[in-house]
Amino acid sequence: MAPLTQLKHLLLPIFALHASAFVDYGRVYPSSYAIGAAPTIDADTAYSKKQITLSPASPVLTIDYANEVAGFPFFDVASLSGPTQIEVKYSEEYDALLVPQSDGPWTFSNGLSNTFRRETFNLTSTGLTESYFVQGGQRWQTVRLLTSQPITFTSIGLRATSAHLAADKVPGQLRTSNPIYNGIWDLGARVVQAACIDAGNAPATWDITDQGALIRGQATAQSVKGQGFANYTMTFFTKIVRGGTGWKVAAGSTPYGATFVLTSNYPSDNTFLNTNRTLLPPSTLVFNWPWNIFNQTTVITGTNQYYPLSSPVPEGQWHKISTTISSAGYNGGRFGSGSATKGTFGFGPSEDQIAYFTNVTVAAANGTALYQNDLKSTATLAEYSVDSLGTSICLDGAKRDRLVWVGDFYHTSKVIPASSARFDYILGTIKYALDWQRTSPPYQGLVPISGYMGSRPEYKDLLTSVYGGLNDYQDLFLTSIGEYYRYTADLDGLRPYWTQIKNLVTARLAFIDPVSGLVAGTGASYFLGPVNGSAPTALFSATLRILVPIAKALNDDAAAALYTTTADDLNAALNAKLWNPQLGVYSLSLASPSNFSLTAIAWTILSGAANSSQAASMVAKMPELKLGIGYKTSSADVSSPDYELSPNTQGMLLDALFKAHRDLGVTSLTVAKGLLDDMWSKMVTQDVYYSGASWEYLNPVGKPGIQLFTSLAHPWGAAPTYVLPEYALGISPTSAGYKTFNFQPLLQGLDLTEVNGTVVTPYGNIHAEALQEPWFCLREAMRNAKDDSTTAVMFKCMAGDARTSISATEVKEDVTVYRQSWQIVVTAEKSLVPVELTITITA
Numbered sequence: 001m002a003p004l005t006q007l008k009h010l011l012l013p014i015f016a017l018h019a020s021a022f023v024d025y026g027r028v029y030p031s032s033y034a035i036g037a038a039p040t041i042d043a044d045t046a047y048s049k050k051q052i053t054l055s056p057a058s059p060v061l062t063i064d065y066a067n068e069v070a071g072f073p074f075f076d077v078a079s080l081s082g083p084t085q086i087e088v089k090y091s092e093e094y095d096a097l098l099v100p101q102s103d104g105p106w107t108f109s110n111g112l113s114n115t116f117r118r119e120t121f122n123l124t125s126t127g128l129t130e131s132y133f134v135q136g137g138q139r140w141q142t143v144r145l146l147t148s149q150p151i152t153f154t155s156i157g158l159r160a161t162s163a164h165l166a167a168d169k170v171p172g173q174l175r176t177s178n179p180i181y182n183g184i185w186d187l188g189a190r191v192v193q194a195a196c197i198d199a200g201n202a203p204a205t206w207d208i209t210d211q212g213a214l215i216r217g218q219a220t221a222q223s224v225k226g227q228g229f230a231n232y233t234m235t236f237f238t239k240i241v242r243g244g245t246g247w248k249v250a251a252g253s254t255p256y257g258a259t260f261v262l263t264s265n266y267p268s269d270n271t272f273l274n275t276n277r278t279l280l281p282p283s284t285l286v287f288n289w290p291w292n293i294f295n296q297t298t299v300i301t302g303t304n305q306y307y308p309l310s311s312p313v314p315e316g317q318w319h320k321i322s323t324t325i326s327s328a329g330y331n332g333g334r335f336g337s338g339s340a341t342k343g344t345f346g347f348g349p350s351e352d353q354i355a356y357f358t359n360v361t362v363a364a365a366n367g368t369a370l371y372q373n374d375l376k377s378t379a380t381l382a383e384y385s386v387d388s389l390g391t392s393i394c395l396d397g398a399k400r401d402r403l404v405w406v407g408d409f410y411h412t413s414k415v416i417p418a419s420s421a422r423f424d425y426i427l428g429t430i431k432y433a434l435d436w437q438r439t440s441p442p443y444q445g446l447v448p449i450s451g452y453m454g455s456r457p458e459y460k461d462l463l464t465s466v467y468g469g470l471n472d473y474q475d476l477f478l479t480s481i482g483e484y485y486r487y488t489a490d491l492d493g494l495r496p497y498w499t500q501i502k503n504l505v506t507a508r509l510a511f512i513d514p515v516s517g518l519v520a521g522t523g524a525s526y527f528l529g530p531v532n533g534s535a536p537t538a539l540f541s542a543t544l545r546i547l548v549p550i551a552k553a554l555n556d557d558a559a560a561a562l563y564t565t566t567a568d569d570l571n572a573a574l575n576a577k578l579w580n581p582q583l584g585v586y587s588l589s590l591a592s593p594s595n596f597s598l599t600a601i602a603w604t605i606l607s608g609a610a611n612s613s614q615a616a617s618m619v620a621k622m623p624e625l626k627l628g629i630g631y632k633t634s635s636a637d638v639s640s641p642d643y644e645l646s647p648n649t650q651g652m653l654l655d656a657l658f659k660a661h662r663d664l665g666v667t668s669l670t671v672a673k674g675l676l677d678d679m680w681s682k683m684v685t686q687d688v689y690y691s692g693a694s695w696e697y698l699n700p701v702g703k704p705g706i707q708l709f710t711s712l713a714h715p716w717g718a719a720p721t722y723v724l725p726e727y728a729l730g731i732s733p734t735s736a737g738y739k740t741f742n743f744q745p746l747l748q749g750l751d752l753t754e755v756n757g758t759v760v761t762p763y764g765n766i767h768a769e770a771l772q773e774p775w776f777c778l779r780e781a782m783r784n785a786k787d788d789s790t791t792a793v794m795f796k797c798m799a800g801d802a803r804t805s806i807s808a809t810e811v812k813e814d815v816t817v818y819r820q821s822w823q824i825v826v827t828a829e830k831s832l833v834p835v836e837l838t839i840t841i842t843a
């Protein structure tokens with residue numbers, strides 16, 4: 001795509017958005033596969049769209065998509081002899097295919113996708129059958145034949161809901177002489193494709209019909225209207241279409257509360273052969289609290305309690321179900337249990353079940369009617385946060401949580417410019433969060449830290465639970481906005497939001513403690529470290545500083561001055577109150593002077609609070625945080641084999657370590673290189689866990705950190721994708737949008753002999769190459785906005801005036817020359833003009 005017009009083209013759809021138009025990314029087919037008696041990791045037969053037959057002798061098809069992909073699973077049947085049941089599993093890592101629920105279910109949120117990673121189909125005719133649900137992200141899939149006659153497929157795959165370009169086909173590029181580093185860079189290029197969703201590509205997961213809501217098995221979705229209700233009776237009518245029905249009372253906006261599943265009498269002609277009658281016996285009420293009837297790694301739920309009904313529960317008939325919360329617990333008809341009494345209600349059958357729901361009423365203990373809804377209006381979808389996605393956004397992860405975590409967006413907003421260049425997702429996420437910004441107390445000025453795709457901003461006064469806590473997520477979100485401007489200079493894109501951005505800053509300024517001068521706040525909590533601590537204070541300093549260029553570009557001198565002086569004050573407070581000269585590191589917090597954290601080391605460097613000797617001394621402290629293949633976040637954390645090493649926080653550190661090396665003269669790159677060689681390499685080198693995308697957590701030996709629940713497509717783990725272009729290739733903007741930039745490649749310290757790549761800018765793509773020997777080359781290409789023609793101006797460092805003063809021999813002999821700063825000033829107009837390259841060597 002045209003480099004100069006790229007930004008404009010990609011930004012246009014944001015402003016001309018039509019609600020819910022599906023963006024077609026084509027079909028994804030397997031990369032390779034195997035047919036046999038059981039799943040196999042050696043699914044090595046290259047897929048060539050030839051027919052695939054499953055039979056009782058070879059009932060299992062293993063599909064390897066090679067990399068993380070997302071979409072609606074489809075099955076194109078060539079031939080079958082009668083109704084054929086298949087059980088399909090999806091997973092990011094191979095091992096999950098060997099357990100009953102694969103790597104699911106997703107019991108923490110309803111993310112407008114299939115909650116379950118196992119689903120069963122009754123295929124009855126030739127041609128195409130597609131799953132109702134999106135699968136958010138997987139590398140692997142199995143198809144197991146359950147019935148006794150063979151079936152032949154013409155093709156199997158996914159109708160893609162996300163882009164799935166190969167890493168070497170996205171606009172930003174990076175290649176080095178180290179294949180592992182290339183594999184690490186690729187993780188980010190893929191993860192932002194899988195974890196960012198176009199408006200229209202996440203449809204509603206409930207169907208509104210004239211009989212009420214038709215809901216297929218999924219995590220319960222809760223009404224926003226019942227959040228304040230307590231001690232109520234919730235009554236509804238339900239008709240089981242298959243298997244059973246399910247609901248919740250006394251719940252949060254997340255599916256946390258009293259959970260009920262009522263199974264049918266399992267008529268044989270409508271019951272899948274793989275129905276687990278131990279887990280879900282027929283005509284039985286199953287109760288659990290708080291999450292679901294399934295345990296999922298870190299999302300622990302209670303023990304299932306079973307209450308067989310005295311008469312069968314037929315399908316296809318309306319049942320009236322009344323659940324009363326009393327001081328003794330929940331009374332589901334004859335059954336009672338539990339203790340919590342407050343919270344909203346929700347609906348969602350269990351795996352492979354389908355049911356209708358209508359005529360919901362809620363009555364207070366004194367009989368007052370609190371709520372009624374026949375679930376026949378489409379407004380119901382947003383009320384229960386299951387409406388189709390209305391704005392293009394980036395999620396925390398492809399398969400889960402599928403929430404718009406605005407703190408995770410920090411890394412995403414930097415990975416996108418370095419790779420996919422899908423700036424529309426960045427502006428979309430900014431728009432999404434600011435559409436939800438609160439304009440009155442509580443939380444006035446704040447944005448949701450974990451917004452739901454299926455809700456709508458009209459509910460911001462009812463969904464206040466999504467604004468509280470993790471207050472630094474607000475700052476990370478603001479920093480993302482600053483980064484977006486730094487990469488793109490897109491003032492027109494940000495101007496409409498400037499007042500809202502300032503309102504968020506104002507809300508956060510109130511968290512600076514007047515006594516300590518550090519970031520704190522009554523009842524506040526921070527992801528990166530404790531209140532009155534180094535990490536949150538340094539982050540907010542960096543946040544304010546990165547917004548200054550936007551303020552200046554908008555001629556908002558007052559904001560520019562306020563943000564600058566406040567950032568200076570925060571840095572001064574950090575140095576006065578938290579620098580610990582005995583330890584040689586900033587203290588974790590006022591309350592914990594002898595502990596320290598890598599998040600504080602990262603942000604005191606990134607914010608400019610730390611000077612060169614402080615930075616060097618902090619980097620020297622890092623070995624004390626070493627745990628297995630990586631580093632624990634804080635010295636206060638207990639080391640254990642289950643420790644969740646975070647590539648999110650270590651990504652911030654990686655960025656800071658390279659900055660300290662480049663700007664603060666910290667010579668050692670041991671820690672930075674170790675992060676790549678020992679930790680990030682683990683996401684590349686282990687086929688059994690490899691997803692082609694970056695991970696959420698790792699354990700100390702380098703496996704996925706929270707077992708099967710681990711998101712293996714989490715953009716927060718992809719910092720190297722933007723760090724390597726900025727520091728190894730060495731192209732960094734010195735003014736917004738790379739109008740001017742530095743070229744300072746780093747090869748020797750990383751044991752590289754070559755780095756090359758493409759950096760996307762609104763003025764044209766920068767192609768840069770750095771070779772350890774015998775020369776550097778730099779190319780700059782421009783596009784004409786009017787006719788899309790290309791002017792490529794090639795500048796080889798071996799030729800031309802600027803090179804004449806340094807001969808190849810000199811460069812060869814004196815490698816420090818490679819580390820000198822090559823200042824290339826590109827003056828480019830938006831029409832076809834010769835590109836001017838001014839190259840100065842700033843020794």
Ligand SMILES: *[C@@H]1O[C@H](CO)[C@@H](O)[C@H](O)[C@H]1NC(C)=O
Nearest residue numbers: 175176177178754755756769
């Ligand atoms: C970029 O670097 C890689 C790794 O050294 C090399 O294989 C490739 O040829 C280089 N590409 C260009 C365009 O120079």
Ligand SMILES: *[C@@H]1O[C@H](CO)[C@@H](O)[C@H](O)[C@H]1NC(C)=O
Nearest residue numbers: 083122124268269270271272
């Ligand atoms: C599968 O579909 C066929 C055709 O509609 C039907 O006769 C059969 O009962 C179905 N089986 C199940 C388990 O739903």
Ligand SMILES: *[C@@H]1O[C@H](CO)[C@@H](O)[C@H](O)[C@H]1NC(C)=O
Nearest residue numbers: 099100101276277278279280
């Ligand atoms: C069936 O459910 C039981 C109880 O939850 C569980 O132990 C078992 O693994 C399940 N089996 C399958 C095949 O899902």
Ligand SMILES: *[C@@H]1O[C@H](CO)[C@@H](O)[C@H](O)[C@H]1NC(C)=O
Nearest residue numbers: 293294295300301302303304
């Ligand atoms: C989940 O695990 C806990 C123990 O950690 C156990 O007590 C509980 O019964 C399990 N729940 C289910 C539904 O398997």
Ligand SMILES: *[C@@H]1O[C@H](CO)[C@@H](O)[C@H](O)[C@H]1NC(C)=O
Nearest residue numbers: 229230231326327328341342
């Ligand atoms: C609900 O009932 C419980 C138990 O009787 C009581 O403690 C609680 O205060 C009640 N909640 C409300 C909001 O009335």
Ligand SMILES: *[C@@H]1O[C@H](CO)[C@@H](O)[C@H](O)[C@H]1NC(C)=O
Nearest residue numbers: 211237238318319358359374
């Ligand atoms: C729901 O309520 C409406 C209005 O009272 C009634 O006509 C309808 O029959 C009810 N539906 C069920 C399934 O009871």
Ligand SMILES: *[C@@H]1O[C@H](CO)[C@@H](O)[C@H](O)[C@H]1NC(C)=O
Nearest residue numbers: 230363364365366367368370
């Ligand atoms: C009945 O309960 C509701 C909800 O708790 C409350 O708002 C209402 O004032 C109560 N009405 C009476 C008459 O006590």
Ligand SMILES: *[C@@H]1O[C@H](CO)[C@@H](O)[C@H](O)[C@H]1NC(C)=O
Nearest residue numbers: 513515516520521522531532
């Ligand atoms: C932060 O430190 C100041 C000064 O010690 C103290 O007054 C304030 O209560 C602290 N804030 C919090 C939230 O602990």
Ligand SMILES: *[C@@H]1O[C@H](CO)[C@@H](O)[C@H](O)[C@H]1NC(C)=O
Nearest residue numbers: 592593594595596635636637
């Ligand atoms: C660090 O914090 C931990 C946990 O709060 C505490 O137990 C420990 O004593 C602290 N260590 C130092 C050196 O202050």
Ligand SMILES: *[C@@H]1O[C@H](CO)[C@@H](O)[C@H](O)[C@H]1NC(C)=O
Nearest residue numbers: 575579581610611612613614
């Ligand atoms: C950095 O700051 C520390 C603490 O204020 C000070 O002791 C040191 O001299 C400074 N180093 C440099 C190089 O300015």
